[in-house]
Every structure is written in C-alpha cells, then in structure tokens.
Amino acid sequence: MLYSELFLxxxxxxxxxxxxxxxxxxxxxGMIRKLTSxxxxxxxxxxxxxxxxxxxxxxxxxRAGAQEVLMPAIQPAELWQESGRxxxxxxxxxxxxxxxxxxxxxxxxHEEVITxxxxxxxxxxxxxPKNLYQIQTKYRDEIRPRFGxxxxxEFGMKDAYSFDADMAGADLSYQKMYDAYMRIFSRxxxxxxxxxxxxxxxxxxxxxxxxxxxxxxxxxxAFCAACQYAANLEKAExxxxxxxxxxxxxxxxxxxxxxxxxxxxxxxxFLKVSPEQIVKTMIYQGDAEVVAVLVRGDMEINEAxxxxxxxxxxxxxxxxxxILKATGAPRGFAGPIGIKVKxxxxxxxxxxxxxxxxxxxxxxxxxxxxxxxxxxISDYADLRVITEGDACPRCRSEIRFARGIxxxxxxxxxxxxxxxxxAMYLDRSGQEQVMIMGCYxxxxxxxxxxxxxxxxxxxxxxxxVPIAPFQVIITPVNVNEESLLKTARDLYDRxxxxxxxxxxxxxxxxxxxxFNDADLIGIPLRxxxxxxxxxxxxxxIKIRKTGVVDEVLLADAPGYIRTFIADAVGTAx
RNA sequence: CGGGGCGUAGCGCAGCCUGGUAGCGCGCUUGCUUUGGGAGCAAGAUGUCCGGUGUUCGAAUCACCGCGCCCCGACCA
Numbered sequence: 136m137l138y139s140e141l142f143l144x145x146x147x148x149x150x151x152x153x154x155x156x157x158x159x160x161x162x163x164x165g166m167i168r169k170l171t172s173x174x175x176x177x178x179x180x181x182x183x184x185x186x187x188x189x190x191x192x193x194x195x196x197x198r199a200g201a202q203e204v205l206m207p208a209i210q211p212a213e214l215w216q217e218s219g220r221x222x223x224x225x226x227x228x229x230x231x232x233x234x235x236x237x238x239x240x241x242x243x244x245h246e247e248v249i250t251x252x253x254x255x256x257x258x259x260x261x262x263x264p265k266n267l268y269q270i271q272t273k274y275r276d277e278i279r280p281r282f283g284x285x286x287x288x289e290f291g292m293k294d295a296y297s298f299d300a301d302m303a304g305a306d307l308s309y310q311k312m313y314d315a316y317m318r319i320f321s322r323x324x325x326x327x328x329x330x331x332x333x334x335x336x337x338x339x340x341x342x343x344x345x346x347x348x349x350x351x352x353x354x355x356x357a358f359c360a361a362c363q364y365a366a367n368l369e370k371a372e373x374x375x376x377x378x379x380x381x382x383x384x385x386x387x388x389x390x391x392x393x394x395x396x397x398x399x400x401x402x403x404x405f406l407k408v409s410p411e412q413i414v415k416t417m418i419y420q421g422d423a424e425v426v427a428v429l430v431r432g433d434m435e436i437n438e439a440x441x442x443x444x445x446x447x448x449x450x451x452x453x454x455x456x457x458i459l460k461a462t463g464a465p466r467g468f469a470g471p472i473g474i475k476v477k478x479x480x481x482x483x484x485x486x487x488x489x490x491x492x493x494x495x496x497x498x499x500x501x502x503x504x505x506x507x508x509x510x511x512i513s514d515y516a517d518l519r520v521i522t523e524g525d526a527c528p529r530c531r532s533e534i535r536f537a538r539g540i541x542x543x544x545x546x547x548x549x550x551x552x553x554x555x556x557x558a559m560y561l562d563r564s565g566q567e568q569v570m571i572m573g574c575y576x577x578x579x580x581x582x583x584x585x586x587x588x589x590x591x592x593x594x595x596x597x598x599x600v601p602i603a604p605f606q607v608i609i610t611p612v613n614v615n616e617e618s619l620l621k622t623a624r625d626l627y628d629r630x631x632x633x634x635x636x637x638x639x640x641x642x643x644x645x646x647x648x649x650f651n652d653a654d655l656i657g658i659p660l661r662x663x664x665x666x667x668x669x670x671x672x673x674x675x676i677k678i679r680k681t682g683v684v685d686e687v688l689l690a691d692a693p694g695y696i697r698t699f700i701a702d703a704v705g706t707a708x
Numbered sequence: 709c710g711g712g713g714c715g716u717a718g719c720g721c722a723g724c725c726u727g728g729u730a731g732c733g734c735g736c737u738u739g740c741u742u743u744g745g746g747a748g749c750a751a752g753a754u755g756u757c758c759g760g761u762g763u764u765c766g767a768a769u770c771a772c773c774g775c776g777c778c779c780c781g782a783c784c785a
Contacts, residue, residue, distance in 0.1 A: 147734070147746070148720050152778050172777070227783070244785090278709080278783060285785095292785055344785090353784090541785060578785030612744050647745035654745090665744055675744095 136605070138640040142179050145652050155351040157587035158283030160596050164656045173280025173288035175580075180656060183604035184583050185291065189270050191322050191601065192293045192577055199315040201266040201295050206248045208272055212238035214247035218555045229274050241274035246552045246574060249296040253570070254558035260300045263560060263570070264308055268295030270579065284580040285540070286353070291579040298553075298570045300560065305571035309547050312575040316345050316543050319577065323586055324599025325542070330356050331366040332544065333439045342546040345577075346539030347585040356539040357521050361532030368536075369439040371521040372528040375482035386489050386503035394498045397467025399432045402500060406491060409433075413491040414484065414504070416469040418458050418476070421447035425457055428518060429471060429480040431487065435520040444479070444516050462495040469493045470501060471510040478511070481518040540585040541578075548572040590680070596657030597680040600703035605638040607696055608658040612646040612665040622689065623664045626674070629693050635700065654679065659703065660696060 143165045153159040161167045166181030177185060193203065212230070215221035221228075229241040242248065249267060257265065273292045280287050297308035313329065320327045325347050332344040344367055346356050358365035366372070396405045399413055413432030418425060419441065426445065430436050442450040455466055461476045462469045470493030471478050489503040506512060525534045552558070553570040562568045583602070590597045600606060607630060611623035620641065627639040638658065640649045646665075653661050663675040674692055677684045678699075687695050 144718095146719065151720075152714090154779075169777095225783090273785080275784075279779095279781090281779085286783090290785070294785085544785060576785050581785055610744095615743080645743060645745085645747065647743095647747085650745045652746085663744075667744080 136638050138608075138638055139642050141638070143656070144178070145655055153283060155282050155285070155588070156591055157285065157351070157584040160587050160591060160655075161283055161584065164596055167284060169283075173277055173286070175284055175287060175289075180604045181583075184598075184602055185579055187602040187604070188323060188579050188582050188586075189291075189293070192270065192319055192579070195315045195319045195322070196268050196293070196295060198318075199266070199311045201268045201297075201312075201315075203269060204252075204267045205269050205271060206242070206245050206252070208242050208274065210240055210242045210248055212240065214251055214556075215240065218247050218250075218552055220247070227275050227277065229276050242271075243273055243275040244574075244576070245269070245271075245294055246296065246548070246572075247556070250552045250556045250558050250572070253296075253298055254553075254556060257298065257558075257560060257570075259561050260563060260568075264297060264299040264304050266295055266297040266308055266312075268293060268575075282351070282353075283584060285584045287580070290581070293577040293579060295575040297573040297575070298558070299573075300562065300568065300570070302571060305547060305549075305573055309545060309573050312545050312573065313343060316545065316575070316577070320345055320347070320542065320582075323582060323602050324590065325582075325586060326589055327542070328356065328358060328365050328537075328539065330358070330539070331364075331370050333367060333370045333443075342544065344539075344541050345543035345545075347542050347582075347589065348537050349540050349585060349588040350538050351588055352538035352540040354539045354541055356537045357523075357534050358537060359527035359530060359532055360535050362527060362530040364527050364529040366521075368520060369437055371534070373482065373517050373519055373521050374526050374528050374531070375515070375517070376486050378486075380486045380488065383488055385505045385508060388504060388509055389502040390494055390496075390499055391502060392498060393500045396498075396500070402432075402491065406500070406502070408491055412487075412489070414471070414487065414493075416471060416474075416493055418453040418461055418469055419445075419450055420453045420457060421445045421450055425453055425461055425476045427461065427469065427471060427474050427476050427478045429478065429484050429512070430519050431481070431483040432491075434481070434483055434522065436481070436518055437520040440516075440518050444518060462493075464493070464495050464497045467493070468495060468497055468499065470495050470504070471512070472501060472504060473510075477513050479514045479516060479518065480512045482515055483519060484512065485515060540581065540588065542582045542585050543575075543577040545575045546573060548574055590657070594651070595655035598657040598659055600659045600700060603636075603657065603659050605658050606636045606700050607660040607662060608638045608640055608653045608656075609662045609664065610640045610646070610649050610653060612649075612663065614641055614643050616666065619664050619666065619669065622669060622674075623662075626662065626664070626689070626692060630696060633693060633697060635693075635696060660699060662692060662696070 145165050146163045149159050150162050153162055165178050167175045167177055169175055212221055231239055233239055270293045274289055277288050299305040299308055327345055327347045329343045330346050332342045355368040357368055357371040393405055396402055399410050402413055403410055410433035415430050415432050417428045417436055428436055458466050462474055473495055492501050492504045494501045523536045527534055550569045553572050558570045559567045587596055609623045609627050611619040614620045627637050630637040659679050661677045672689055673686045674689055675684055676687050
C-alpha cells in the first residue's frame with residue numbers, strides 16, 4: 136500500500152473529549168471517527184487491525200471445532216418473548232416496529248436466534264455436540280457509551296454457542312472455548328487474566344471473564360498473589376473468619392443521642408469510634424421480601440452475592456417508606472435490635488462484640504450491642520465485597536486488586552434458553568432431553584482498544600506484530616531524490632511479493648513528519664532509506680517497540696524483516 | 709435517569725463577564741527556498757459563532773426553550 140493513496144488522516148493534537156489513551160490514539164492514528172455517541176466508523180487502518188483480530192479469532196475458533204455462521208441483526212420480538220427476555224432486557228435493547236407494525240429489535244446478543252436455529256434442525260444426540268459462532272455487529276443502547284470504541288452502542292463481537300447432550304459434554308465444550316480464548320488473547324499480544332465472574336443477565340451457572348490488565352479498565356479484579364485464583368470483584372468469595380477474637384466483657388447496652396448522624400463516617404466522628412466497631416444495617420427489597428443485611432462498618436455489601444443468596448431476580452435498596460415500616464425510623468438509623476424484618480449478616484459480624492448499631496429510632500444509636508444477648512441473626516453468609524488484603528479463598532494467601540478490561544466472557548448457560556425455547560433432542564433410549572448450552576463472547580473492537588492500552592508510548596501506538604495494520608513501513612527520507620525513492624520502491628515490491636504487509640511512505644513530506652506518523656500509527660518495523668547509509672549499500676531498520684536500530688545491507692533487508700515477523704508471530708502463537 | 713462541564717474555521721482554543729459587524733495557533737491552497745525527527749518566507753481560502761424564540765437601534769456576547777457532545781454514578785463484550 137502506498138501511503139500517498141491511503142485514507143489515513145492522522146491528527147497531531149490530542150482531541151480533548153477522548154479520555155483514555157486508546158481512544159486518543161485511535162483518533163490520532165486515523166483508525167476511527169465518531170458518527171454519534173457510541174457509534175464509530177472504522178477507517179482503513181482501523182479496519183485492518185479489526186480484520187487481524189477477527190482472523191486470529193476465526194482460526195482459533197475453527198481449531199477448537201466451532202463452525203462459523205452469520206445471523207441477522209434484525210430479530211423478531213416473538214423469540215425474545217419466548218425466552219422471557221423481551222420484558223427483562225430493558226432499555227438496552229433497541230426495539231422498533233416495522234411497517235407491518237411487527238415488534239422487532241436489533242440483536243444485542245444471539246441466544247434466542249441460535250437456539251431457534253438449532254432446535255429446528257437438530258433432533259438427535261447423533262447431531263450433538265455442535266458449536267456455532269459468528270463475527271457480527273451487535274446493538275446495545277448503552278446507558279453511557281464511553282472510552283471510544285471500548286463501550287459503544289454498535290460494536291463487532293464474536294459470539295459462539297455450544298449445544299451438548301449432557302453436562303460432561305457441556306463442560307468439555309466450555310473448556311475448549313476457555314482454552315481457545317487463552318490462545319486468542321495470547322496471540323493478540325495481551326497481558327490478561329481469566330477471572331471467575333458472576334453470570335449477570337445472560338444467566339447460567341458459571342462463567343469466566345477474560346480481563347486485559349490495564350489501569351484504565353472499568354472493572355476491578357481481585358487476584359491472589361500466590362495462587363492462580365482471580366475473580367471479578369462482585370464474584371470474589373470471602374472466607375468466613377477462622378478465629379473468633381478474644382472474648383471481652385460484654386458491656387451494658389447504652390442508647391446515645393446522635394442528632395442527624397447517619398453515615399458510618401459521621402457516626403465515627405461523633406462517637407469517636409472506628410468503623411470496625413460499627414455495624415452497617417442496610418434494608419433491601421428483594422422480589423417479594425424485605426431483609427435487613429448487616430456488615431461491618433468498614434465493608435461494603437455485595438449486591439450480586441445478596442441477590443444470589445436471596446435467589447431474587449431483582450434487588451434494590453428499600454425505599455424510605457419501607458425503611459420506616461421496617462425500623463420505625465427514617466433512613467440512617469437502622470439497626471438489628473427490634474427490627475421487624477428478617478436479619479441476615481455477613482460473616483464479618485461473627486467476631487464482633489460490643490458493637491455500635493442504629494437504634495431504629497431517629498437520631499439515636501446504640502453502643503455495646505452483642506449478638507444473641509441483644510438481637511438474633513437468622514443466617515450468616517458471604518455477602519460482602521472482597522477487600523485488598525483479604526485471604527485468598529483457595530490458598531489463604533493475600534488478595535490484591537487490579538483494573539481490567541473485559542474483552543471476553545464465557546458462560547455455562549445450562550438449560551436456561553434451551554428449556555424456555557424447547558431445544559430438545561432424542562437420546563439413545565428415545566427419550567426427549569433438553570440441550571445443554573454454553574455461550575462465549577469476544578469484543579473485537581474492545582480487544583483492539585485494549586491492545587493499545589497495553590502497547591503505546593509517548594510517540595504513539597506500539598502494535599504487537601500479529602495485529603499490526605502493516606508489518607513494516609518503508610520511509611525514503613526524501614522522495615525527490617530519485618535513488619532513494621527507487622530503492623524504497625524496489626524493497627517494497629520485493630517485500631510485498633514475499634507476502635510481507637508493507638506500507639511505502641512515498642509522500643513528499645519532510646522526514647520528521649514521516650517518522651512521527653510512522654511512530655504514531657505504530658508499525659512494528661520501519662525501514663529508513665536515506666542517502667548516508669544507502670551510499671554504503673545499507674538501510675536502517677528500527678524496531679518500533681524497543682527503539683533498537685539495525686543497519687542492514689539492502690540485500691539482507693528482506694530476510695531480516697521476514698525473520699523478525701516470523702519470530703514475533705511465531706512466539707505469540 | 710440524576711449530578712457536573714462544554715458547543716466559535718478541519719483540529720485545539722481566545723472573544724462572552726462589561727452587547728458595537730469574528731480572532732489566534734496548527735492544518736489546508738499557491739509560489740519560492742528547504743529536505744534524517746512535525747521547515748522558512750510570501751500570498752490566500754475557509755465560519756448557519758449548535759438551533760429556535762425573546763430583549764435591544766444593534767446579540768457569538770444578555771434571557772428563555774430545545775438539541776448535541778463530554779465527564780462522574782447503576783450495565784456489559
């Protein structure tokens with residue numbers, strides 16, 4: 136490709152509305168342009184990278200035994216009503232009526248369509264297992280699109296769906312996808328971690344997220360410093376305290392006036408106690424029941440855990456009315472003593488003694504509350520958010536936190552969709568059985584953005600070779616010198632003939648401009664064709680990522696370049 | 709949806725407070741010079757000042773109503 140013909144508008148200045156580095160660099164490097172909030176066009180350079188990632192995904196999916204299909208973006212409401220998600224999915228689903236007034240939507244994901252496809256044509260265990268995938272555009276009307284291509288309303292996603300006859304088969308399908316994902320993200324040159332995750336509204340029994348470690352990540356990951364354990368914060372298990380603290384003399388229950396003191400912070404200041412002595416009492420409204428949840432004052436309740444514990448579809452903080460009814464006091468003074476709803480406590484309550492609790496009475500708290508003497512707890516459970524320094528639930532070593540970008544997610548769906556939509560098959564004995572499903576997603580554009588978050592410097596992007604838009608850029612320092620341009624052209628022709636993805640910067644620009652553009656767009660190798668070295672029959676080859684410059688005889692350059700690329704691509708895969 | 713901010717040339721911004729006929733840098737066009745890390749000189753082109761309504765002799769500037777975008781919170785690949 137000739138640079139002079141490429142549609143590659145680079146920007147020198149940093150666009151102010153781009154907050155994170157990948158967004159800035161994708162704009163500056165002429166990869167993307169925004170059409171409207173959360174909707175982007177890919178320009179030639181950006182699309183080349185997208186295609187590279189897609190190709191890696193395709194190769195690994197095929198290698199894992201999945202088959203590519205392509206499903207529609209337009210989907211009828213009936214399928215979604217059948218699965219129950221038409222009412223459940225919410226505003227994120229872009230709905231519309233066609234000219235015949237039929238309710239439709241733009242697919243945010245394809246469990247319904249694939250399940251419909253499979254149930255119509257797969258009838259027997261002999262046809263199972265199957266794993267079908269597609270790389271297709273998804274539509275989600277995100278509450279707040281942000282970070283450029285990282286979180287947008289229209290985006291490219293690889294989604295795969297497995298169908299198995301039994302659990303053992305489903306587990307194997309899941310493992311194959313898990314392994315394929317490990318290879319995919321490794322090949323993309325990413326530093327990532329597979330973490331245990333909550334299943335969210337896709338549903339199902341278990342799941343892993345593939346997190347690219349980056350400070351700009353929207354997700355927090357808890358991981359063990361010693362073992363392989365890693366989990367999304369909302370999933371990470373917290374162990375019950377092993378040892379009780381040394382018993383102290385229970386002090387008499389004392390009610391104190393705490394005018395307008397509501398938050399943990401205010402209580403600490405007012406009563407001169409530390410948060411560890413306080414019990415936080417939160418009133419939640421589950422599907423049908425109202426519960427009081429207790430956790431130590433310095434800790435946070437994990438609503439995902441609570442929802443799972445209560446087996447509730449919906450869960451939210453109780454309204455002021457409900458709180459008043461349950462406690463007899465306004466928000467801010469709830470406590471377990473005399474409360475009129477079921478009380479569950481996080482394990483963190485177990486060792487606490489002489490605690491500070493709300494008095495269920497406006498402007499009052501109670502000192503020296505003790506479990507069983509003063510109030511009862513109907514159940515203990517793991518209900519809090521893990522904190523840094525907690526014990527690893529697997530090996531009891533120390534938990535640390537990192538930020539991550541979720542680029543992939545694998546779910547064991549079980550029978551959630553196959554049951555609702557009657558995806559059945561006949562087993563060996565002629566009995567009708569429900570298929571066991573799994574689903575597996577990769578955000579293509581997000582993977583590209585994540586790769587930039589991990590591969591850049593002050594000059595621009597430093598692409599990992601396997602996903603670079605071009606492998607080498609050839610820069611004649613002055614195209615008005617015939618010999619330089621001709622040498623560069625010959626080298627370009629030779630490399631292209633060898634199957635190397637080369638870009639020839641034949642623009643009549645100053646060398647500095649070309650060098651800066653080459654650095655910005657991040658091509659792994661730059662061959663500089665200049666008068667000084669050419670007089671010795673040499674060119675310079677600069678490695679973008681390391682900055683290392685090698686002087687190479689012109690005749691040796693193609694070999695040098697092919698070896699470099701083969702090593703880089705080979706090592707990664 | 710709640711809270712904050714912004715909207716003036718392709719990009720980055722000033723001008724707005726205190727109303728008086730639109731400006732800077734970069735980029736773009738042409739010419740000459742220059743040519744190994746974002747060149748110099750000269751001459752140019754480019755604006756529904758987000759939109760509407762109002763106030764005023766006069767509105768980018770003041771008021772009201774919209775719209776769009778960005779950032780912070782609940783969602784997710």
